[in-house]
Amino acid sequence: MNILALDLGTSSVRGLVLDERTVPLPGALARRKMRLAVDDDGAGTLDGPGYLACLVECLDELQAAGHLRDVSMVAVSAQWHSVLPLDPAGAPLGPVLTWLDTRPEPPADRSGPADAEAFHQRTGTWWHRCYWTVRLPWLRARVPAVRFVGLAEYVLGALLGEAPMSVSQASGTGLLDLRTLDWDAEACELAGVRGGELPPLAPAGWRGGLLPEFVRRWPGLTGAAWSAPIGDGAASNVGSGCVDPRRAAVTVGTSAAVRLIQPAPAGVPLPPLPGGLWRYRVDHEHVVTGAAYSSGGNLFAWANRELRLPSGAELDAALDRVPPDGGVPADPRFGGDRPPGLAPAASGKLHGLAFSTTAVEILAGLMAGVCSRVADDLAAIESTVDQPVEVVLGGGAVTASPWWRRAFASALAPRTVRHEPNPEIGATGAALVALGRLADPADPTGIGRTDDQPSPGPAGGSRP
Known part of the structure; x- marks a missing residue:
């Protein structure tokens, strides 16, 4: 079959x-x-x-x-x-x-x-x-x-x-x-x-x-x-093995999100929901709680188009010289806010530019800005469960950028941060839900830590 x-x-x-x-x-x-x-x-x-x-x-x-x-x-x-x-x-x-x-x-x-x-x-x-x-x-x-x-x-x-x-x-x-x-x-x-x-x-x-x-x-x-159909965010969680309150998924594709799945059969009272988080249904038996952002890999697309970035190994090497929390301080909300925020499109900002500022430092600052927003919302998500969670990074943007994975690991420390390089986590998750296998025990042994060597990203693949 x-x-x-x-x-x-x-x-x-x-x-x-x-x-x-x-x-x-x-x-x-x-x-x-x-x-x-x-x-x-x-x-x-x-x-x-x-x-x-x-x-x-x-x-x-x-x-x-x-x-x-x-x-x-x-x-x-x-x-x-x-x-x-x-x-x-x-x-x-x-x-x-x-x-x-x-x-x-x-x-x-x-x-x-x-x-x-x-x-x-x-x-x-x-x-x-x-x-x-x-x-x-x-x-x-x-x-x-x-x-x-x-x-x-x-x-x-x-x-x-x-x-x-x-x-x-x-x-x-x-x-x-x-x-x-x-x-x-x-x-x-x-x-x-x-x-x-x-x-x-x-x-x-x-x-x-x-x-x-x-x-x-x-x-x-x-x-x-x-x-x-199921929502693509819920499918990404399932495909990442993040199917219970022990493990949260951070997915960065065109946009970005952080999410946690919890069991919640129909008719059963739901766990309290913090004021800044949304909650949707995965299926009739589970809910997913989280936060989403209008910016993710689309930040790289903008920077690559407008800032004449180096490519491939040259970009990786240039980013390696920037600390994980470094780069130009930036507000990455180019596309405005996702709920509950109300900032309109074109709300992105860069701060502290100098004549010595490089295109790579601007890119790093934008990516670090996304990491910071995820870290804040992950803390709110953890307040709904009784223990700190592990984090699994997924999506094409973080898979293609070793620096972004390190930046997330730094921003989300001291939590264990792993990376699922499978580019088909959404398809895999949708299939598991359709087959009624959402609750299959997740196996983290095949998911690499962000500090594993060699990097799980594709060779020369610095293009989210």
Whole structure:
């Protein structure tokens, strides 16, 4: 039995085939880069039909290469928070708003939850521009939408005919009661939700199947069961082996996040949630608590484009001369704040520049700034458990940068900090959840410490 794992990310859409042990099959990967439309006004959008076309191309490529043979399960990880307005025929009325879009503002005629703390504990979120409580009224004032879906529901609905929203994706909207696993009445009132505007919620164990036209197009997926999508952050935790309160995951890809998974069956009271942290659902049995940041590997992309950085081994050598907490003091919020912060896009800052300042010192300062923010929020996450946690670093950006791994180890000391170099942690995690194996004991023996030699990063790979 093989598993097809789909990763519906912000910067790319990917399809990857794994074996029954969730080990990627050699060469069984198809990927299309996506163009995220951003501007200084705070827009961060994707083209929905274009995204669907790229996913179809990935599946065409895997089918043509024979990689879809023996696939019996399709697992999906998808970005949280996205929203797309649809017309009566189900066609998009605009682009997909992603997590990076900071334009939505609360309507002037509403004052937010009656009890903000109770609302935060119940939904794991805030009355904030990232969530549908603010996004739906903002969109409704601009387009005549009759229905709203996330990116995952849009693309899977086109392939499967029906695509209910998983509790994991629903929790990222800010409209879900995390304990009852139903839409929260106060959150829906804030969002101005009307009948039929929200997707139905997928029950535990939901499975879907391809429409006949796509079965004919991809015969390798005949009879394959499609599982409900989970949030990409939750999938990364599972793929990193961070599936219980002993171990937190710090993932740095395009953006960055720190997260901890805890068991929380439906109907059971949830652990108290610190004021600065969010909480979402992994599935019907687990929650994930953490903090996220709009900046991560995209800081390197900016610095590489604008500052004429050296490359490969030359960049590694230059960074080696900068202390792990060194570089130019920097505020890395180029893309603004993720919840609960409200800083708009273009809030990044550099301090103390001199004529002797180098491009590498600017890059180091930006990366160290992310480490510092993670360290502060990890301390808050630890307050929800009864012991210090180990940390597992993952994601393409830290895998490609030995200096960034050392900087995280320094900022998070004295905790044990390990590195999981597997570039497919999201796909692996989504597959494990789909197979019902999330709670398999995590084995840290195959995860290297950040001070292990040789470096687990790819040779000459200093490009997050």
